[in-house]
Amino acid sequence: METDSPSVVVIDDSPSIKTLFEAGLRDSNLELKVFNSAENSLDYLKQHKPGLLFLNIKMPGKDGLTFLKELRHLPLHKDTSVVMISSKDYAQDRSVAEKLGALDFITKPMPIQVITDVINKYLQPSSSN
Amino acid sequence: MSDAYLRFWGVRGSYSAPFESHLGVGGNTSCVEIRVDDHVLVCDAGTGIIPLGNQLMGQSDIRKLLIILTHYHWDHICGLPFFVPAFVPDWNINFFGPGQCDQEIKEHVSAQMQAPYFPVGTETWLANIDYLQPAEDQLINYGPLSFNYQNVHHPGTTYGYRVNVKGKTVIYVSDNECLYLGKSIDRQYEELNEEEKLLYDEMKKEEYAAELDLVRGADILIHDAQYTPEDYEKKRGWGHSCYIDTVNIAIEAGVKELYLYHHDPNYNDDAMEEIYQHSLSIIREKKSSLKCHIAKEGLIVSLD
Ligand SMILES: [Zn+2]
Ligand SMILES: [Zn+2]
Numbered sequence: 001m002e003t004d005s006p007s008v009v010v011i012d013d014s015p016s017i018k019t020l021f022e023a024g025l026r027d028s029n030l031e032l033k034v035f036n037s038a039e040n041s042l043d044y045l046k047q048h049k050p051g052l053l054f055l056n057i058k059m060p061g062k063d064g065l066t067f068l069k070e071l072r073h074l075p076l077h078k079d080t081s082v083v084m085i086s087s088k089d090y091a092q093d094r095s096v097a098e099k100l101g102a103l104d105f106i107t108k109p110m111p112i113q114v115i116t117d118v119i120n121k122y123l124q125p126s127s128s129n
Numbered sequence: 130m131s132d133a134y135l136r137f138w139g140v141r142g143s144y145s146a147p148f149e150s151h152l153g154v155g156g157n158t159s160c161v162e163i164r165v166d167d168h169v170l171v172c173d174a175g176t177g178i179i180p181l182g183n184q185l186m187g188q189s190d191i192r193k194l195l196i197i198l199t200h201y202h203w204d205h206i207c208g209l210p211f212f213v214p215a216f217v218p219d220w221n222i223n224f225f226g227p228g229q230c231d232q233e234i235k236e237h238v239s240a241q242m243q244a245p246y247f248p249v250g251t252e253t254w255l256a257n258i259d260y261l262q263p264a265e266d267q268l269i270n271y272g273p274l275s276f277n278y279q280n281v282h283h284p285g286t287t288y289g290y291r292v293n294v295k296g297k298t299v300i301y302v303s304d305n306e307c308l309y310l311g312k313s314i315d316r317q318y319e320e321l322n323e324e325e326k327l328l329y330d331e332m333k334k335e336e337y338a339a340e341l342d343l344v345r346g347a348d349i350l351i352h353d354a355q356y357t358p359e360d361y362e363k364k365r366g367w368g369h370s371c372y373i374d375t376v377n378i379a380i381e382a383g384v385k386e387l388y389l390y391h392h393d394p395n396y397n398d399d400a401m402e403e404i405y406q407h408s409l410s411i412i413r414e415k416k417s418s419l420k421c422h423i424a425k426e427g428l429i430v431s432l433d
Pocket of ligand 2: 200202283304368
């Protein structure tokens with residue numbers, strides 16, 4: 001694992017998602033890295049373990065839950081902290097996310113404060129580099 | 130009959146509706162056959178695939194087909210245990226659907242035929258069964274047909290398919306709750322601050338553009354239109370569209386022909402006629418050239 005990994009990684013196809021997270025991280029000095037698809041994040045995630053990974057579900061290409069299942073097979077991401085962030089709010093998705101060890105499931109549109117709160121809740125100081 | 134056509138074998142969503150009052154539209158669940166000469170592509174395997182299988186058994190020139198599944202909810206797979214060609218040795222049947230690999234697709238297809246839910250498992254299928262690997266570029270060729278797939282808004286991983294057949298584009302999106310985020314934003318809008326309003330106005334536009342992209346370029350669009358606005362309010366978050374949204378999206382995306390599909394089993398023929406007439410009035414009001422139909426069991430659409 002590289003020491004310069006950003007603390008917060010977001011995978012979401014929405015071009016606006018970066019603005020949302022920049023606002024959520026405004027009062028912190030945490031690093032943020034955003035990918036617009038699961039496929040585009042894979043090379044990076046093979047090398048880096050984020051402090052907290054936010055994963056959208058319905059995206060072009062691989063959906064977030066299928067991708068999380070794959071990630072869990074990589075030793076580096078067996079226990080990576082993951083929070084689902086989705087416009088989908090279905091019991092089936094929540095239960096799959098839980099089985100795959102996602103810590104939380106937050107639905108859009110959430111107030112910016114929710115992003116800040118979730119990061120404060122789950123990001124361990126020791127893993128925030 | 131032309132050598133390229135599609136036929137609706139099942140048009141209901143959720144569960145079958147074999148009631149006298151419903152039979153004008155049809156009672157079987159999701160299944161559409163797309164045929165080019167002796168190539169058969171079957172979209173979904175609801176109860177509609179049972180009569181399709183019986184008909185195929187009588188056609189000696191056809192012994193292979195590809196079944197593509199949008200997802201594994203029962204209304205889309207429950208015809209398979211009664212699909213006769215699967216039990217006959219000289220048939221070749223390919224499956225494709227959501228899954229990380231061919232093995233996972235196999236597991237999903239097989240799961241419903243396990244004890245105590247069904248007396249025999251898929252090991253009693255005597256046909257040659259193959260499960261296709263997902264393609265890196267999400268594009269799969271099948272004889273004169275090709276198709277790609279993408280994720281839609283429905284519980285679990287659910288695909289919408291874009292099928293290219295004889296230069297025409299048929300888009301099959303059986304289950305999709307369109308514009309869900311936009312509606313969630315509208316409901317919570319007053320609780321958002323100014324910065325959040327700007328941000329979510331943008332996300333709403335992004336979602337709208339994505340819905341149009343999903344169906345743009347369709348010569349024929351077969352799309353979820355399960356609910357009236359009244360029922361949609363009660364069943365918001367169940368994974369299905371209100372027909373008014375489906376019609377409006379088709380108009381805006383420049384779709385040529387729309388088949389409203391995945392009908393609610395509670396709607397009888399009269400209720401479906403009301404949905405149809407209202408859809409036509411929306412199209413007239415918008416001065417759109419969209420041709421709109423209710424998908425009905427047995428309906429054949431030429432693709433030549
Ligand atoms: Zn369905
Ligand atoms: Zn479904």
